[in-house]
Amino acid sequence: MQKKEFVVFGLGRFGRSVTTKLAESGCGVLVVDNDEDKIQEMADIVTYAVRADVCDSEMIETLGISNFDGAIVAIGENLEASVMITILVKELGIPFVLAKAQTDIHAKVLKKVGADTVVFPEKETGIRIAHNLMMGNLFNAIELSSTTSMMEIDVPESWDGQSITELNLRAKYKVNVIGIKHKSELNINPDPEEQLSKDDILIVIGKNDTLNKLANLD
């Protein structure tokens, strides 16, 4: 697979965290910030780090980013800069632009000028954490809708040695087991006839109240 290339504008906490993960995952990353210290901090892990003002369209056009796979606009506070660079990268033809917003109005403007996805990292993380707290499973639940989640559930002792088919999970609880973790190895194509061990972890999709019930079985 060809290495994907991304450009990240703004190296606040969100921009740095996206950059680090992309770079660690083997993507090419070009970062732009007008703060020299922030550029120096990331220079070693990225493909290219440029100190520039994102409102300087002539400078940005010289970076040759039109063939990149995506742009991340990680500037929250400077509304003008965030909107200007979103317009510019869309004009340059970058196919996917994700922008961080600080307020609902900011998000609306970013959408209007062409951002493909607008995120509110703090708000979204807060909602996810609250959801996981509510599910009694701080790290291992992902909300799919207001009533449905995907969750990691320890195999209850009473299920030890039985298979998914024997337990009749789909009919009895209306949940789908989409994966089984055995000693940290994840099988995403589980055999319904395979015997479960009480040390396994199931990845299950279902209604929140049912998942909660399953998570509390002995």
Ligand code: ATP
């Ligand atoms: P976080 O919450 O992710 O830490 P933030 O939204 O509070 O970020 P901002 O103050 O918006 O952070 O700035 C993010 C980064 O964007 C900073 O490193 C800042 O130097 C950079 N930045 C702000 N304006 C410009 C600009 N016009 N050109 C280039 N970089 C900019």
